[in-house]
Amino acid sequence: MGTAAMQPLGCVRSLSVELDANRAWGAYTSGELLRGRVRLELRGTLRLRALEVQARGRATVHWLESHSVGLNTVYRDYTAYQTFLHRRCQLVLDNGEVTVLQAGRHEFPFTFQLPETLATSFEGKHGNVRYWVKAKLRRPWATVKKVKKEFTVIEPIDINTPALLAPQAGAKEKLARAWYCNRGQVSVTAKIDRKGYTPGEVIPIFAEIDNCTSRAVVPKAAIIQTQTFIARSTKKQKKSVVTSMVGDSIAAGKREVWHGRALKIPPVGPSILQCRIIQVEYSLKVCVDIPGTSKLLLELPLVIGTIPLHPFGSRTSSVSSQYSVNLEWLSSIPEQPEAPPEYSAVVSGSDAEQSLAPPCRSDLGSILEGPFFAYIQEFRFRPPPLYSEVDPNPTSDHIRPRCMTC
Structure with missing residues (x-):
């Protein structure tokens, strides 16, 4: 990672903190080891009393609000802190003695x-969450020299959990009024x-x-980010x-259906749900602009994570999103299909040949790409029952056999 350096200070040419890049994108997560070194470059001999390094991290919230009290304006300060990280390490102990360092470069891991x-x-x-490493150089009869190096933390959010894989749906309606006249109703039903x-990723709506x-x-339709800052039991949102x-304009008395209208998520920060004073939340809003009255709004909650959907979960999700609206009856199909019937239970002849023929792809349309086609295929490729010359359903004398040429 980069180096934070100070200007030459007497015999101290530079003082810097360097962190080891633990991965290509240079961010850290909870529970990891933060490794680095303090680099000190000297022009001449340095009498050093102590060298300390600290790792700090906290959330800070601050804003001002003006209130009128009579003819005066009073400003109220809203400030809050939450500490996540506070570690320190003595690289050179302050034991009352002076350590002498010679000119050149020195590293303290x-x-x-x-x-x-x-x-x-x-x-x-109105707030931030920051992490940094600070080094303090203490010398006899001199001011403390400090240098700080910031680093990034990204907490993992795995979307492969039952709570985050659950479908989200809602419905709302609104009565359009103008000059006390009822102009009809607008309703919206949405699901992801x-x-x-x-x-x-792309959200199919x-x-x-x-x-x-x-x-x-x-x-x-829009994705909304809501930042919530909390201080002194007061919330401020952005x-x-x-x-x-x-979408396309919907004429009077008409209905519009979105069969998975795509909305792509741009590069944004993940949701922040573990901080007491700062929260970052997302939602999908489907709204309808109604002339002459306020908008009809339907909001569905979202969580932006960092660990993407597993391949198996992605396939299942895409299939469910494609067919959950217009093919809900497929949910009644058992996961383990029953065995096919015996040939004796099926009408023989040309009718049987037509009924046992594989389905025509043009007739099924888009269903061939879904799980229902796999269900049919499982019947097609099963072996037939054992052959037997004995007819299990012999024809009786009072029933005339069917003529195959008629």
């Missing part, structure tokens, strides 16, 4: 164990296949918008649009 619970690094309008996503008003409406899309 250090190692810190990061705690098991940390919050992701964050920079917001899971709650947890990672940046770069399934929605139905009914426009029973006398004017055209416009549906929209909301911003991460990405959005606009």
